[in-house]
Amino acid sequence: MTNTTHLSDVRFSDLGLLPVIEKAVEKTGFEFCTPIQAESLPISLAGKDVAGLAQTGTGKTAAFMLAVIQHLLSNPLENHEARHVRTLIMVPTRELAIQVAKDAEVFTNESGLKIALAYGGTGYEKQKNAIAAGADILIGTPGRLIDFYKQKLYSLRRCQCLVLDEADRMFDLGFIKDIRFLMRRLPNPEKRLNMLFSATLSSRVLELAYEHMNNPQKVEIKADTKSADRVEQWVYYPSNDEKIPLLIGLIQKLGPKRCIVFVNTKRNAENIDDFMRGNGIDAVMISGDVKQNKRQRYLSEFEQGKHQVLIATDVAARGLHIDDVTHVFNFDLPQSEEDYVHRIGRTARAGASGESHSFACEDTAFYLPDIEKYIGAKIPMADVTSDLLPELNKPKRVQRDRVQGHNKAKSGKSGHGHNRSRSGGSKSDKQPSGAKKTRGPRRRRKPSTPKTDG
Structure with missing residues (x-):
């Protein structure tokens, strides 16, 4: 397993890319490959097929896109019809689909x-x-891909x-059933080029690879964020009612130029958003x-520096590439150790330094030993000191639009949901002011299924 550094010593010009692809790469200003690209x-x-282990932000998109373009240009289809998709790229979230396409x-x-x-949600x-x-090249999330496939908009x-x-x-x-549905509509594995990338090459991921790919070669790149050398990390032990005051106190004290607050539930995200607005x-x-x-508008505005804080669930934030994020706050510790690494990797990008501040509260502290x-x-x-716990103004509540059922109503489809999410979202409880108790997510037992992280 190779340790990830920023760049390898392999040049794109050494890879035998077609001239038209080399020209596109030269325009980006890239000269050397990242480790996942180089391997x-x-x-x-x-x-040949590849099953690669690599984290978000390591150059995976270029790794598979350059191979896809080379393969398509080197193997033109005879009697090609517009409805025949030549490459299918499946991703888990809308944001990642948009980022890959970009x-x-x-x-x-x-x-x-x-x-x-x-992808679901709009457009x-x-x-x-x-x-x-x-x-x-068709890029998308499984649910919407199946929707359009069943309408016979395209053929695989x-x-x-x-x-x-x-x-x-x-x-x-x-999404595994949806993925298998689409894979079964493809030509046999030996008749296509197959690439799979994952943050873990667990048994279930490898089973999928070997079932639907043509003897893929494994490429494993150890994430440089795992050691988090450039991220200064801290953990606090607040009670549940101290979490929001502590978060706002830290933001007021540290004055981050641009920061991301990660939460496990949509209810917590909305509550924090209301308190931010009120203070x-x-x-x-x-x-x-x-x-x-x-x-998309919020992400664009945040990237442009129009907002100081982005509050996000893991599902919504997957695949984000935003520069100059100076601080990450784990309002809730994640259940997955991999998600912790993914979260703190949103800062200290492109060689910069950053800070991570995590709250090991009454409901999530028991995730900490596995993370460490x-x-x-x-x-x-x-320490959670009194100067970090300011008196807060009451939260400013707003009416929020929902997307539940939005896609189903438009497409008239069922059976393959477009907006699946494990980001949480329970019924709203009455939320406190800064002086009252803030209820966190209900404690959940850790999954009894075998671990797939690490």
Whole structure:
């Protein structure tokens, strides 16, 4: 297993890319490959399948997109019809689908290959029209992909490439039946190029790989965020009623230029958002219940520096690539050790330093030992002092739009949900002011199924 550094000593110019692809890469200014690119591209460019272990933010998109473009340009289809999708890329979340498409356009702009998106939440007719017009590369989440497939908007009968990105997350979100549904509509594995990337190569991920791929070669890249060398980490032990005052107190004291607050439930996200609004902190919130167009607008505004705080559930934040995030706050410790690494990796990007402040509260403190074991370090403890617990103004409640049932109503489909989410979301309880108790998520037993992280 290789330790991830920022770049390897392998140049893109050494990989034997087609001139049109080299030209696109040169325009990006990239010269050297990241480790996942350096190890997987020689395999996939040779037409062999890859099952890769790599974290978000390590250059996976370029790793599979360059191989896809090379394969499609080197193997043109005879009598090609617009309805025949040549590459299917499946991802777990809408944000990641949009991010992959954005990155893919950079590499395809010289090739003439057409890209289309399929994800839930918004843009139904726009996506439908783009796919109907013909797409060489179709990127999407499983539910919406199945919706359009059942409408016979596209065919997978002549598909030449398959990519599964963040396969472990698709298992977590319950997409495995949908993935298998689409895979069974593809040509036999030996007739296409297959690439799978995952933060873990667990037994269930490898089973999927070996069942639907052609003897894939494993490439394992150890995440550099696992040691978190550039992230200064702290853990606090607040009571539940101290969590929101502590969060706001830390933001007021530290004055982060741009920070992300991670939560386990949509209810907590909304509660924090209301308190931020009531106490003069410019924040936006993204969760599975926020309409897609709003989520994209909020993310864009946050990236542009228009908001100081982004409040996010893990599902909504998966695949985010935002520079200059100086602080990460784990309002709730995540149940998964992998998610902890993913969260703190949102800061200290591109060689910068960053800080992570985590709350080991009454409901989530028991996740901490496994997290510390996984990262191989004891997280230093910080005291919850009175100066970090300011008196808070009452929260400012707002009416929130919901997307529940939005896609089903539009598509008239059932059986394959478009907006599956494990980000939580229980019925709202009465929420406190800063001086009253803030109820956290109900304690849950750790899953009894075998661990897939680490």
